Structure formats: structure tokens, C-alpha cells
Amino acid sequence: MAEHHYLDNEEKSVVIVMTSGPSQRHRCATPFYIASILASMDADVRIFFTMEGVMLAKKGVAENLTAMDGGKTIAEFIRDAKNAGVRLHLCKPAMPGYQLDDSDIIPEVDEISNASTLADLILASDKSMYF
Numbered sequence: 001m002a003e004h005h006y007l008d009n010e011e012k013s014v015v016i017v018m019t020s021g022p023s024q025r026h027r028c029a030t031p032f033y034i035a036s037i038l039a040s041m042d043a044d045v046r047i048f049f050t051m052e053g054v055m056l057a058k059k060g061v062a063e064n065l066t067a068m069d070g071g072k073t074i075a076e077f078i079r080d081a082k083n084a085g086v087r088l089h090l091c092k093p094a095m096p097g098y099q100l101d102d103s104d105i106i107p108e109v110d111e112i113s114n115a116s117t118l119a120d121l122i123l124a125s126d127k128s129m130y131f
Contacts, residue, residue, distance in 0.1 A: 013044040015121040016129045021052030022065055025074075028056060029067035031131040032077035032086075039084035046125075047081065048118050049109075050091035053131075057090050058104050075106075082108050089113040089121070 016035055020027035031047060039045045049057050056062050062075040082088070087110045095101065095112075102112065111117075122128050 012042065013125045014038050014127045014129065015125040016045070016047045016131065017118070018047050018049045018053035018056065018131055019051040020131050021055040022061060023052060025065055026067050027131050028065065028074045029071065029077045031129070032081040034129070035081045035086045036084040039081070039086045045086045046089060046121055047086060048089040048091065048113070048121060050094050050118065054091055054094045054098050054100060057106050057109050058100055059106055062106065078108055089117060091115065091118065
């Protein structure tokens with residue numbers, strides 16, 4: 001039986017839909033960690049913040065949030081992902097529900113996008129993950 005190794009496939013794009021936010025802090029670090037690993041393996045990785053996930057893109061929130069007591073801040077995980085080459089999208093339609101405007105957004109966000117962009121990313125990606 002042939003062994004399959006994680007680098008032996010052609011699948012190279014992943015979209016991570018980030019719906020979790022500060023109220024579920026224990027779910028907020030892993031997506032960025034996984035994204036960093038995938039990007040370091042030359043995958044095209046996008047994280048799309050929507051629903052409560054948009055709050056992680058608000059200035060001051062991720063800097064003061066950890067997934068567990070004593071752990072790295074979510075902002076550190078976000079920066080690690082960005083340094084690995086992950087692109088971040090923020091859901092424009094979700095922003096008003098959380099009283100966010102463009103001036104509230106962290107500079108790490110690459111694009112403020114519509115829901116149609118999310119649909120395109122999901123359909124065009126080899127894999128999609130949801131947190």
C-alpha cells in the first residue's frame with residue numbers, strides 16, 4: 001500500500017471562514033496557526049472574517065484577547081499568519097452589525113469584501129475550513 005504524504009498532492013488553495021470571535025476565544029487562535037502552516041507549505045491561504053469574527057479585525061480587540069489564559073494574543077497569531085503569506089478578508093456586510101467602519105480595522109486586513117467574494121473564494125478553493 002503506497003503511503004500518502006501531505007506534500008504529495010496538487011491541492012494548493014484554502015479558504016478559512018472565521019465566524020468565531022471574542023465570545024468564543026478558545027476558537028480564535030487555531031485558524032491562524034493552521035493558516036500559517038499551510039502558507040508555509042506554499043498554499044494560497046485566505047481567511048475571511050464574517051459574523052462575530054469581524055470583531056477580531058477591530059483595532060484593540062485581538063491585541064487584548066488570548067485563546068487561553070497565559071497564551072499568545074490573537075494579534076500575535078494574526079501577525080504570524082500574515083508573515084507566512086496569508087491574506088485576510090473582512091466581510092463588509094457584517095461590519096454595520098458590529099458598529100465597525102473602515103477606520104476601526106487593523107492594518108493586517110488586506111481587503112474589505114462582499115459576500116460574493118466569499119462565495120468565489122469557497123468555489124475556487126481546493127479546501128475550505130470553518131471556525
